[in-house]
Amino acid sequence: MDYQISNKAKKVTLGLSAIGLVMVVLGFFHQKDYVYADYVNEHALTIRYNGDASDEMQNDLKIEMNSILNAKGYKVDFHDANHNDSHNAHDDKHLHDSHDESHSSHGFEWEAHIESNHEDEHVNHGHHEDVSASIVEMIDSGEISFFDTHHRRFWSNLLVNGFFFFGIALGALFYLALHYATESGWGVVLLRIMEGIMSAMPVGIVVLLIVFIAGSLGLHHIYPWMDSDVMDPNSSHFDKLIYGKKAYLNQPFFYLRVVAYFATFFLFMKWFKKKSTQEDSEGGTESHFKMYRRGALFLVFFAVFSSTMAWDFLMSIDTHWFSTLYGWYVFSGIWLSGMVMVMMITLYLRKGGYLPFVKESHIHDVGKWMFALSFLWSYLWFSQFMLIWYSNIPEEVQYYFSRINDYKFIFFGTFVINFVFPMVFLMSRDTKRSAGYLIVIGLIIFIGHWLDVFNLVMPGTLFDQWNFGLLEIGMFIMFLGIFVYTVLKALGKSPLLQKNHPFLEESKHHEF
Amino acid sequence: MEEKVIYAMYDDDDVLLNGAKALVAEGVHISDVYSPMPIHGIDPVIGVEPTRLGIAAFLYGLTGTMLAAIGLRYFMIIDWPMNIGGKPSFSLLENIPSFVPIFFEFTVLCAAHGMAITYLLRNKTLPGMPPRNPDPRTTDDKFVIEINASENSKHSLNEITAMLKKTGVVEMEEKVIK
Numbered sequence: 001m002d003y004q005i006s007n008k009a010k011k012v013t014l015g016l017s018a019i020g021l022v023m024v025v026l027g028f029f030h031q032k033d034y035v036y037a038d039y040v041n042e043h044a045l046t047i048r049y050n051g052d053a054s055d056e057m058q059n060d061l062k063i064e065m066n067s068i069l070n071a072k073g074y075k076v077d078f079h080d081a082n083h084n085d086s087h088n089a090h091d092d093k094h095l096h097d098s099h100d101e102s103h104s105s106h107g108f109e110w111e112a113h114i115e116s117n118h119e120d121e122h123v124n125h126g127h128h129e130d131v132s133a134s135i136v137e138m139i140d141s142g143e144i145s146f147f148d149t150h151h152r153r154f155w156s157n158l159l160v161n162g163f164f165f166f167g168i169a170l171g172a173l174f175y176l177a178l179h180y181a182t183e184s185g186w187g188v189v190l191l192r193i194m195e196g197i198m199s200a201m202p203v204g205i206v207v208l209l210i211v212f213i214a215g216s217l218g219l220h221h222i223y224p225w226m227d228s229d230v231m232d233p234n235s236s237h238f239d240k241l242i243y244g245k246k247a248y249l250n251q252p253f254f255y256l257r258v259v260a261y262f263a264t265f266f267l268f269m270k271w272f273k274k275k276s277t278q279e280d281s282e283g284g285t286e287s288h289f290k291m292y293r294r295g296a297l298f299l300v301f302f303a304v305f306s307s308t309m310a311w312d313f314l315m316s317i318d319t320h321w322f323s324t325l326y327g328w329y330v331f332s333g334i335w336l337s338g339m340v341m342v343m344m345i346t347l348y349l350r351k352g353g354y355l356p357f358v359k360e361s362h363i364h365d366v367g368k369w370m371f372a373l374s375f376l377w378s379y380l381w382f383s384q385f386m387l388i389w390y391s392n393i394p395e396e397v398q399y400y401f402s403r404i405n406d407y408k409f410i411f412f413g414t415f416v417i418n419f420v421f422p423m424v425f426l427m428s429r430d431t432k433r434s435a436g437y438l439i440v441i442g443l444i445i446f447i448g449h450w451l452d453v454f455n456l457v458m459p460g461t462l463f464d465q466w467n468f469g470l471l472e473i474g475m476f477i478m479f480l481g482i483f484v485y486t487v488l489k490a491l492g493k494s495p496l497l498q499k500n501h502p503f504l505e506e507s508k509h510h511e512f
Numbered sequence: 513m514e515e516k517v518i519y520a521m522y523d524d525d526d527v528l529l530n531g532a533k534a535l536v537a538e539g540v541h542i543s544d545v546y547s548p549m550p551i552h553g554i555d556p557v558i559g560v561e562p563t564r565l566g567i568a569a570f571l572y573g574l575t576g577t578m579l580a581a582i583g584l585r586y587f588m589i590i591d592w593p594m595n596i597g598g599k600p601s602f603s604l605l606e607n608i609p610s611f612v613p614i615f616f617e618f619t620v621l622c623a624a625h626g627m628a629i630t631y632l633l634r635n636k637t638l639p640g641m642p643p644r645n646p647d648p649r650t651t652d653d654k655f656v657i658e659i660n661a662s663e664n665s666k667h668s669l670n671e672i673t674a675m676l677k678k679t680g681v682v683e684m685e686e687k688v689i690k
Binding site for chain 2: 382390392427512
């Protein structure tokens with residue numbers, strides 16, 4: 001009855017990740033760095049940019065706009081608004097210097113004047129089109145923009161998916177430890193599936209490490225506190241608030257913590273797997289009681305690390321902001337996505353006939369967890385939101401401003417998907433026992449929680465310049481494919497039943 | 513109307529469950545089981561329908577949510593709008609996040625109380641009601657099966673008694689209830 005990953009499953013999962021990879025590569029070259037435009041009148045607009053673009057790129061942008069307008073029979077002149085200003089303030093040497101510095105960071109403000117190419121066109125003003133407005137629109141939509149040389153979307157997505165899939169593996173490990181620490185009986189038949197899911201933890205660990213190290217090397221600026229300019233009191237980018245958090249948010253301590261988290265989780269994961277295989281071959285209760293004690297020990301580590309990990313990996317993106325509830329909020333999402341994955345893998349293997357010992361009651365119980373954890377997540381989501389909304393303290397409420405202004409649909413959408421959906425569809429007993437229902441609802445919640453992580457990361461890294469396209473979808477299915485492949489592969493390495501678990505009989509007869 | 517009733521007492525819930533299964537397999541109708549605690553799996557055996565208490569609880573909860581919404585709208589929006597911490601006080605929708613805890617609490621209050629009262633009423637066990645259990649020991653450590661003669665036309669009482677004896681009863685009693 002040993003399970004081996006089937007060729008079909010191999011093809012589907014690896015194919016999925018291959019398609020995802022192609023989409024990521026295509027999407028990689030469509031990352032945009034937006035400029036901003038203000039409409040002045042029919043013949044004028046101002047274009048602002050405060051990022052980092054070389055003169056060459058700026059020229060290209062001017063040429064691009066000129067050629068668009070030429071096709072319509074217009075031409076455009078650009079004047080540097082800042083440059084004029086600095087001429088006026090010529091006598092003030094200090095001001096001049098600071099302007100120079102802003103120039104060196106390659107931001108700009110242009111005043112663009114649009115004129116008609118043909119003088120006679122003034123005659124037929126009848127079907128005159130407001131070209132200035134159409135240029136503003138093209139700039140707003142990102143049609144006219146720079147290529148994002150910092151690849152912000154790519155790195156942010158890598159963080160989103162790395163964390164999401166790391167979280168699923170961690171959620172499974174957490175539940176396994178909880179199951180041992182509480183000496184539960186009902187779920188013994190599902191423990192090997194949790195072992196399989198937590199075996200895919202290295203996928204997330206590797207990706208997260210890549211993201212962190214790239215951040216340290218300055219390849220992206222997801223974590224503002226990693227930037228030495230921000231921490232340097234003499235720099236123009238100095239940030240007093242972030243500097244105040246230096247005791248915790250500094251790179252040596254950060255990497256110490258990262259290593260501590262990953263080493264702890266990874267070693268516990270390996271240890272649990274080793275012990276359960278040992279129990280299979282040796283029998284007795286010695287391994288079980290060791291796992292019982294280690295399970296409790298793991299929960300102690302997890303209680304601290306799950307919170308600090310959420311602060312380090314996700315909350316420190318919005319470095320100014322803080323919320324003490326954040327760790328639980330992220331943890332509830334991790335646990336729930338882990339539970340959904342347990343459900344999916346169980347249903348898949350059960351359909352293939354590999355789990356004759358898993359009864360409807362077990363499925364029902366995992367369904368109850370999905371239902372209950374959705375409520376836990378919603379409760380924390382709302383608690384965090386309401387307290388900040390109510391107190392209305394500027395430094396706190398900023399976090400929700402950016403989400404509600406620029407991510408309205410995703411922000412409220414995740415709440416609807418992750419709260420209303422499970423409440424309506426998972427409340428009745430019958431739906432928690434029907435595989436079809438569970439797969440549909442599970443998939444929706446799964447994607448909902450991916451969007452939740454998306455919503456935790458993106459507003460702090462891409463601000464209003466986010467996009468949802470090939471890169472996002474491709475990266476998600478690439479990771480999904482790799483993750484599920486790793487899980488199924490790991491499941492094939494040991495029997496799907498822990499035959500010497502002391503509570504095995506209880507679990508086999510679990511019924512209600 | 514006179515009714516002949518058999519009370520068969522057991523001292524173990526598993527023995528009772530197996531006995532009940534054996535009797536039902538013979539076609540005996542068991543009208544009720546008295547037990548100090550819930551016996552897992554007895555409901556389908558003696559033909560008790562799945563409880564509808566959950567549906568009732570949901571409706572009580574919904575009533576609570578709506579009452580809270582109507583109440584808060586009247587108190588806090590229409591009758592006496594209060595400016596608390598500069599939060600909007602002009603419409604229910606704008607101010608809803610601050611009302612959610614009250615919605616939630618009132619929903620729970622109504623669902624829990626409604627459910628408890630319904631349960632007690634339905635079981636006729638409201639405080640002060642006469643006890644219906646045949647023997648006070650069923651609130652302690654004994655389990656009793658109740659069989660009504662009128663519901664079992666297929667078998668005579670003697671036949672049923674004989675069947676019961678095989679299932680490990682500790683005491684048996686025949687009563688006539690007027």
